[in-house]
Amino acid sequence: MGPFLSDYKNNDASIFKHCVYNNEQDILNWLHDDDVLILDRGFRDTVRAMKQFGFQVAMPSFLNGRKQFSLEEANLNRCITKVRWIVESVNAQLKQWKYFSQTILNSSLCFLSNYIDITCALINAYGSRCVQDIHSGSEMATQMLQKCQTTNPxxxxxxxxxxTKLQ
Structure with missing residues (x-):
């Protein structure tokens, strides 16, 4: 989807809400009721809207004036961050290419999708992989979920x- 004009009102959250509310490119058929949207904190303004559409949302918590998260909140934040890491790693690989690390001219926008496709193909063919063993992901996820269920000694x-001190 896109490209979208860049101004102070067009942040990722408002663009995402626009796409869902207007069913851009039939996005509501891409997503299913049991899907979990893994979002960063920049999407905090979309959480209520996504829940109204029936989607589950996972986003790192805010401390909201507290000094520390509870054990459950900290573990959940770690799980969400671990999943988001791969997205951020791929974005970082794209931005290593000089063309994508700078402002892109409006006159080039019609070619942008092609440029991204070509760059991603080059990264896939010759670049280093963010995840070496894609099959270990399920095992790692299971281990992380098990650790979230255990108590902190x-x-x-x-x-x-x-x-004992209070007694």
Missing amino acids: VQLRLLELLE
Whole structure:
């Protein structure tokens, strides 16, 4: 989709909301009710809208004045960040190409999709892979989810010490 004009109102979140509300390129048929949208904090303004469309949203939490996340929040943030890392890595690979690391002229926009396709093909053919073993992803995800379910032994010990001190 796109390109979209760049101004102070056209951030990623407002563009995404526009695409969903207007069903740009039939986007609502790409997404399913059980899909989880993994978003960064820049999309915080879209969360309510995405939930209204029936999508699940995962986004790192905000501290909101607190000094520390709970164990559950910290673990969930780690899982979300791990998934988003691959997206950011691919974006970084594209931006290593001089053409994509600078402002692109409007007159070139009609060719932009082709340029991205060619660049991605070159990266896939000759560049280093962000993920070497694509099959290890399921195993890693399972391990991370298991670790999220386990209790933190340091936290348990601190609670024990606190209880004995209070007695």
